[in-house]
Amino acid sequence: MDARAALLTVSHSTVYHYATAVETAQHLATIRPRACQWQEVVEHAEQIEPAPSYLTSRVDGFGNDVLYFSLDTPHDSLRMTTKTTVRLQPRWTNLDPAATPEWESVAQRLRYQAGSVFYPEAEFCFASPNIALSPELERYARASFAAGTPVVAGAIDLMHRLHADFEYAPTATAFDTPATQAFDLRRGVCQDFAQVMIGCLRALGLPARYVSGYLRTEPPAGQPRLIGADASHAWVSVFCPQSGWVDLDPTNDVLADLDHVTLAIGRDYSDVSLLRGMILGGGEHQVDVAVSVREVTTDE
Known part of the structure; x- marks a missing residue:
């Protein structure tokens, strides 16, 4: 690896707590980091709870990998977690x-x-x-x-x-x-x-x-x-x-x-936005977010 590069691991958890049960839901989620000239996605894993009844993805008009998923069983919370490792290269060495x-x-x-x-x-x-x-x-x-x-x-x-x-x-x-x-x-x-x-x-x-x-x-x-x-x-x-x-x-x-x-x-x-879509039910909701980004050392 280039000595000037950075290897970072991102852990991201988002939990929606609903006041009343959501009967059914259709969502779009932007939770997959982009592969760019300066950013290599080394690993990526994601989990959605409850498990979607339908899940697919497509690249949108801006080049983002967007998830589409449905939940057709009642639920009072929605949790999305991701863990990603990326390798970043310095970008502005020659910028004047x-x-x-x-x-x-x-x-x-x-x-x-x-x-x-x-x-x-x-x-x-x-x-x-x-x-x-x-x-x-x-x-x-x-x-x-x-x-x-x-x-x-x-x-x-x-x-x-x-x-x-x-x-x-x-x-x-x-x-x-x-x-x-x-x-x-x-x-x-x-x-x-x-x-x-x-x-x-x-x-x-x-x-x-x-x-x-x-x-x-x-x-x-x-x-x-x-x-x-x-x-x-x-x-x-x-x-x-x-x-x-x-x-x-x-x-x-x-x-x-x-x-x-x-x-x-x-x-x-x-x-x-991280999550968009339509839900039936749910009432008021609370969102808990936790993000950690740390550098991966050579002995890990």
């Missing part, structure tokens, strides 16, 4: 933010024009269910993108400003809080930090996508513990024609690298 193209040229290249070349990254320039392209987000973003600013340098400056201006507050927002509302509050969790930053970039015509995943629970010696390490995490990916997708974590003000395990990619949280 100041040498990336001017942001205006990137926005112009991906702007729709009849008869022009289609670039698939343009899909991530538009509004999405949780992210509106508001004038307020554009004004905030422009402070980081003066004329001629290199696109990655501008995105990193925007990340620095968001990290400084926003407060990490777990109870301030909900899973469906729109980016514009989180922006007004200047508070939220990693999902809100990511969606606000994505909205800022898209408001300038720059492609940006939402990345869900995990953070290493215990950092290497001498490094600070990252915020959000005890649950699923989220960050931002901005497109640069020269460098590809560059991942930035505004919650922690770092580039996503050897501490970040990629789970899924979409336009915003609504595309990659």
